[in-house]
Amino acid sequence: MIKQKEFIRRVSDDCRIRHIHSRFKTKIITFTVQLEINLKDSWHPVVRYDTAHGTAHRDLIHFTGNVDKTPIFCLDYNDALTFAESDLLSNWENYRRMYIEESKK
Numbered sequence: 001m002i003k004q005k006e007f008i009r010r011v012s013d014d015c016r017i018r019h020i021h022s023r024f025k026t027k028i029i030t031f032t033v034q035l036e037i038n039l040k041d042s043w044h045p046v047v048r049y050d051t052a053h054g055t056a057h058r059d060l061i062h063f064t065g066n067v068d069k070t071p072i073f074c075l076d077y078n079d080a081l082t083f084a085e086s087d088l089l090s091n092w093e094n095y096r097r098m099y100i101e102e103s104k105k
Contacts, residue, residue: 002029011092014038021081028077031056033084035092037099046099049084056080058087060095063102 006020014037021031032050036043048059049072056072074080088095 011089012096015092015096016043017085017088017092019085026078028081031077031081031084033081033088035088035095037096039100039103044099047088047095049080049088051077051080056084058084063099063105 002022002024004020004022006018009017009019011017016036016038018032018034018036020033022029030051032048032052034048034050035046037046038044044063045059045061048061050057050059056074056077058070058072060068060070062068072080072083074083
């Protein structure tokens with residue numbers, strides 16, 4: 001049976017990580033892990049790791065709406081999900097700062 005898990009983790013007053021994954025037994029089959037920032041009373045996606053289009057990748061979402069896609073070269077989705085969570089937890093302040101700086105231009 002496929003199980004889905006979804007939760008939100010606050011990392012600051014204006015930043016959160018939205019996590020959704022589906023698994024079969026211990027194998028991740030899809031996931032989305034997204035850093036969001038609350039700017040001007042609205043939540044904006046900043047960085048998203050997901051398995052859309054059949055491959056694990058990162059979307060770096062600019063304030064303008066432009067998106068930079070980067071593939072994740074992991075052996076499986078379990079490793080890719082672990083990498084995504086680790087990156088967002090380690091670097092959310094940098095991603096936040098870059099997005100806020102772009103919003104001021």
